[in-house]
Amino acid sequence: MNHNRLKLFVLSLDGTPYTLLQQALQQGLMPHFAQLLREGSFAQMDSVIPTISSVAWATFATGVNPAKHNIFGFVDRDQNAQLIIPNASNLRAKSLWEYFDENKLRSIWINLPIAYPPPKINGVMISGFLGTELENCVHPPELLPILKKCDYVIDPDPWLARTDRAAFMKELFRALQARRKITLHLLNEPWDFFMLHVMETDRLHHFFWDAKDDSRSPFHNSFWELYREIDQFIGELISMLPSDCALLMLSDHGFCALKREVDLNAYLQQTGFLRYKNGQAQELSDVHPHSRAYSLLPGRLFVNLKGRESQGSVSFSEYEGVRTEVSEALLELKDPETRASIIKQVVKREKIYSGPHADRGADLIAIPYDGYDLKARLNGAQLFNKSAINGMHTFDDAFLYVRHHSIQTMPKPALIDVTSTIFALMGLSIPKELEGRNMLGANT
Ligand SMILES: [Zn+2]
Numbered sequence: 001m002n003h004n005r006l007k008l009f010v011l012s013l014d015g016t017p018y019t020l021l022q023q024a025l026q027q028g029l030m031p032h033f034a035q036l037l038r039e040g041s042f043a044q045m046d047s048v049i050p051t052i053s054s055v056a057w058a059t060f061a062t063g064v065n066p067a068k069h070n071i072f073g074f075v076d077r078d079q080n081a082q083l084i085i086p087n088a089s090n091l092r093a094k095s096l097w098e099y100f101d102e103n104k105l106r107s108i109w110i111n112l113p114i115a116y117p118p119p120k121i122n123g124v125m126i127s128g129f130l131g132t133e134l135e136n137c138v139h140p141p142e143l144l145p146i147l148k149k150c151d152y153v154i155d156p157d158p159w160l161a162r163t164d165r166a167a168f169m170k171e172l173f174r175a176l177q178a179r180r181k182i183t184l185h186l187l188n189e190p191w192d193f194f195m196l197h198v199m200e201t202d203r204l205h206h207f208f209w210d211a212k213d214d215s216r217s218p219f220h221n222s223f224w225e226l227y228r229e230i231d232q233f234i235g236e237l238i239s240m241l242p243s244d245c246a247l248l249m250l251s252d253h254g255f256c257a258l259k260r261e262v263d264l265n266a267y268l269q270q271t272g273f274l275r276y277k278n279g280q281a282q283e284l285s286d287v288h289p290h291s292r293a294y295s296l297l298p299g300r301l302f303v304n305l306k307g308r309e310s311q312g313s314v315s316f317s318e319y320e321g322v323r324t325e326v327s328e329a330l331l332e333l334k335d336p337e338t339r340a341s342i343i344k345q346v347v348k349r350e351k352i353y354s355g356p357h358a359d360r361g362a363d364l365i366a367i368p369y370d371g372y373d374l375k376a377r378l379n380g381a382q383l384f385n386k387s388a389i390n391g392m393h394t395f396d397d398a399f400l401y402v403r404h405h406s407i408q409t410m411p412k413p414a415l416i417d418v419t420s421t422i423f424a425l426m427g428l429s430i431p432k433e434l435e436g437r438n439m440l441g442a443n444t
Pocket residue numbers: 015053202203206393
């Protein structure tokens with residue numbers, strides 16, 4: 001089909017900030033990555049809204065916005081307003097693996113979030129963090145014994161981080177080594193596209209961000225050691241990749257220190273927008289019909305005019321009225337100590353969603369200032385909380401690296417552009433459905 005066809009290897013580091021890699025490079029911790037920088041381009045990249053991995057990787061996998069791919073958050077509402085955790089079976093746009101199958105290209109995927117249950121593709125699919133039992137996460141199942149031999153885990157148990165941080169840190173290294181082993185094994189198979197997703201970076205940042213710059217922390221050295229190991233792996237990878245192989249690396253969002261968890265449902269309750277039928281709310285069905293709004297994490301707000309919709313009496317102005325009132329209330333939310341504003345911006349759904357599933361999206365999306373992690377429990381939690389998690393996602397500090405090419409940085413690269421760029425790197429024509437742009441500049 002195209003004589004400039006190239007293989008492509010994608011290495012994704014979940015939640016690794018552009019600025020953190022720069023810090024690691026300045027400290028000389030990543031010599032192999034430093035070598036790659038001399039052979040390619042490295043840029044800061046924007047993520048998706050809301051900035052959460054399931055939305056980010058669904059956008060990456062399809063190259064379209066949530067109103068087309070249908071993944072709006074880590075949790076969502078089904079047709080009966082029950083809470084669900086959406087996965088690959090909820091994807092409504094064509095994914096990269098489907099495009100590759102159509103083009104008779106063999107693809108190998110290790111650990112991509114959202115790719116669960118594993119689609120039966122031409123190649124290998126090992127599901128990422130939405131998977132539960134390894135047995136149900138592997139296509140083809142013949143790979144299971146090899147994965148077990150590699151000591152493979154889908155995701156280290158995050159509850160361990162709350163009870164035994166040292167043990168959890170060890171698990172991160174163990175999981176990374178297992179992914180390295182299975183990658184080196186599968187590199188010997190035939191493939192056209194190969195993606196390894198490292199989740200350990202995101203977990204490290206959520207639970208050990210406080211150790212990053214604190215040399216007195218018992219986890220300070222391990223924090224950076226994980227990046228050293230990733231760099232050693234990059235070195236091995238470069239030496240093994242075939243000469244007709246392109247290389248792209250990326251993260252899906254950045255990270256910053258978490259000051260407070262802010263529960264928007266608690267705030268909506270305090271400000272009179274939300275009521276529950278009884279004290280022990282667990283499901284959306286426990287939301288009182290007279291509530292005007294509720295939230296799902298992170299920062300997604302739904303106007304609730306349900307009781308009246310059935311009577312056909314909800315007018316557009318009534319809907320807009322609630323949106324305006326909720327937005328104004330959110331923008332008034334302040335840090336109890338510093339009195340700093342917590343919400344930077346409230347975006348209307350039509351600004352970010354366009355496509356057949358737009359009506360499933362939130363009516364408003366609140367974007368916080370760095371440090372305020374937006375939660376949305378249904379059980380009447382406190383407005384402000386602090387947990388074992390001390391790092392949170394940021395929108396504007398993801399990274400992108402492409403070997404042997406320059407990256408066009410005007411306008412700033414965004415995650416949704418990566419999909420088109422992948423087609424371009426492989427010498428495939430870019431499907432017209434994709435919303436992002438090919439970011440490749442001249443060869444270097
Ligand atoms: Zn995360």
